[in-house]
Amino acid sequence: MSEQWWQRAVVYQIYPKSFQDSNGDGIGDLPGITRRLPYLAKLGVDVIWLSPIYASPMDDNGYDISDYRDIAPVFGTMDDFDALLERAHELGLKIVMDLVVNHSSDEHPWFKESRSSRDNPYRDYYYWRDAVDGHEPSNMGGVFGGSIWEWDETTEQYYLHCFSKKQPDLNWENPRVRDEVYGLMNFWLAKGVDGFRMDVIGMIAKDLSFPSGTPGPSGYAPLWPLIDDARVHPWLKEMRQRVLSRYDTMTVGEVCGATVEAARKYANLDGSELSMVFQFDHVSLTDTVERGKWSVEKPCLRDLKRVFDHWERGLDGVAWNSLYWDNHDQPRAVSRWGNDSSQWRELSAKMLATCLHLMQGTPYIYQGEELGMTNYPFEDMSLVDDLEAHDGYRLLTQDCGWTHEQAMAAMREKCRDNARTPMQWDASDKAGFTEGEPWLPVNPNASSINAEAQVDDKNSVFAHYQRLIKLRHESDVVVHGSFEMLVPESEEIFAYERVLGDKRLLVACNFCDHELSFSVDERYAGALRVGENYPEEGPAGTLRPYECFGLLLE
Ligand code: ISL
Ligand code: CA
Numbered sequence: 001m002s003e004q005w006w007q008r009a010v011v012y013q014i015y016p017k018s019f020q021d022s023n024g025d026g027i028g029d030l031p032g033i034t035r036r037l038p039y040l041a042k043l044g045v046d047v048i049w050l051s052p053i054y055a056s057p058m059d060d061n062g063y064d065i066s067d068y069r070d071i072a073p074v075f076g077t078m079d080d081f082d083a084l085l086e087r088a089h090e091l092g093l094k095i096v097m098d099l100v101v102n103h104s105s106d107e108h109p110w111f112k113e114s115r116s117s118r119d120n121p122y123r124d125y126y127y128w129r130d131a132v133d134g135h136e137p138s139n140m141g142g143v144f145g146g147s148i149w150e151w152d153e154t155t156e157q158y159y160l161h162c163f164s165k166k167q168p169d170l171n172w173e174n175p176r177v178r179d180e181v182y183g184l185m186n187f188w189l190a191k192g193v194d195g196f197r198m199d200v201i202g203m204i205a206k207d208l209s210f211p212s213g214t215p216g217p218s219g220y221a222p223l224w225p226l227i228d229d230a231r232v233h234p235w236l237k238e239m240r241q242r243v244l245s246r247y248d249t250m251t252v253g254e255v256c257g258a259t260v261e262a263a264r265k266y267a268n269l270d271g272s273e274l275s276m277v278f279q280f281d282h283v284s285l286t287d288t289v290e291r292g293k294w295s296v297e298k299p300c301l302r303d304l305k306r307v308f309d310h311w312e313r314g315l316d317g318v319a320w321n322s323l324y325w326d327n328h329d330q331p332r333a334v335s336r337w338g339n340d341s342s343q344w345r346e347l348s349a350k351m352l353a354t355c356l357h358l359m360q361g362t363p364y365i366y367q368g369e370e371l372g373m374t375n376y377p378f379e380d381m382s383l384v385d386d387l388e389a390h391d392g393y394r395l396l397t398q399d400c401g402w403t404h405e406q407a408m409a410a411m412r413e414k415c416r417d418n419a420r421t422p423m424q425w426d427a428s429d430k431a432g433f434t435e436g437e438p439w440l441p442v443n444p445n446a447s448s449i450n451a452e453a454q455v456d457d458k459n460s461v462f463a464h465y466q467r468l469i470k471l472r473h474e475s476d477v478v479v480h481g482s483f484e485m486l487v488p489e490s491e492e493i494f495a496y497e498r499v500l501g502d503k504r505l506l507v508a509c510n511f512c513d514h515e516l517s518f519s520v521d522e523r524y525a526g527a528l529r530v531g532e533n534y535p536e537e538g539p540a541g542t543l544r545p546y547e548c549f550g551l552l553l554e
Helices: 030-043 078-090 109-116 175-191 229-242 260-266 301-315 345-357 387-399 404-414 461-474 476-480
Strands: 011-014 047-050 067-071 094-099 149-152 157-160 195-198 250-254 276-278 362-366 482-486 493-500 503-510 528-530 548-553
Touching: 011 030, 030 078, 030 461, 067 078, 067 175, 078 094, 094 175, 094 250, 175 229, 229 260, 260 276, 260 301, 301 482, 301 493, 345 461, 345 503, 345 548, 362 461, 387 404, 461 476, 476 493, 476 503
Parallel strands: 011 047, 011 362, 047 094, 094 195, 195 250, 250 276
Antiparallel strands: 149 157, 482 493, 493 503, 503 548, 528 548
């Protein structure tokens, strides 16, 4: 296959609610994004992925859609969207929309029809099942807590919802549902958008026997055996045929629990399904069956390296990787994988960037990551908004017997609102995000960590990201080189080599706060230093705290 544009691209994710407010209501919006597009052009990214901006009751911040062809009034109008798209394209930025079609909102007209009577033509747009012995048809729990089944009085059946009860699952078995999805995709592509990030697309096929499992501390069994992901592939091939093959798009499917084997199908270079997938192996390393994601342990570096090595080598030449540290569902990268103390924050943020951006795959930057934004010091649940976090707090304190302090420590480490506090534009009171009251608090460190302080400083985290993006645009070995992990047993150093014909790149990253020894093969004498985070070269054979560099022979 010849090179696709998205293989040399860097994607920037915007969480619209928290990016830039333009009208003082404390909520980010489309005109705000349009105003900030030159900032993204300056950073040098190629693609913007917009988290959902569609009409929505906002039970899950827009991941619950009530009209797939309209904009949520709180974000603006369709004219605002058209203006954003046009301006982005003028600046050479592509726009990728979030496609949330595993489920809709319960306020979508399809669901309102569906629940109105058993013989309504929309009944089969969703999964409806009878009670079994007066109970739910199965004992699985949803991602946001509680049963996956909700009883509906009107028609006396349960409907399926893998997320909140305001997010009923669409029935992909029904060809009319698939037609609707293809129709709305065509609507946005005809407008000129450049692709889709597909929310939990790996979950659209269910085991229709609706199995039960062994309950955990919450009283419910884990959800994942419900997913019958082998059956997703024919539907994605159909989607390719009916929609995507008509346009030159970038598509990325969110596939929780994806294996390398599955990704070789989803993201095959033959282009029959998607461009790439988001896998979860590295972000779920410390998850447990009992507590899910709620742990405070740091994963060990060897495990993290094992995951990347497996994915890099597993997809090389067959399929395509995505590369990410964080997104709107994950805590801040520098707090989780680096060190967010004032001493090491900048160095470790740059080190993480170099480590990720010089691997094979398309890198994703989540808003604020390019500034080294950190987690938020949540002290209690009053400032936490996210529904998942509130359910998690309940699970930990009630079902698992944790103290308030233990639960809050887990929230500070992991809750999704860490990523959702307002973008830090400047050192002013509301960080330049809004003139009003922000919907989530601004991180108190905005006075020192903000875009204004960084954009023109060549030593900033922002400038470091700028250089890495430029390097990817220019270097074939960064885009296509094979991957080999060096010192795989090291608990402190993440180092690898990329090779493409006679071109080579060595990347070395120190993941800890003390100096280590690391020797570089002689063949790199005279190589170009790239992606380094210390202004001057250190003594040969050492890596200073959180030091990183690349050595490029091209
Ligand atoms: O957020 C998670 C872990 O903290 C995941 O379990 C997450 O729910 C899963 O990755 C699916 O996420 C996507 O779909 C959800 C939505 O809440 C997330 O924001 C979205 O990224 C339901 O649409
Ligand atoms: Ca607003």
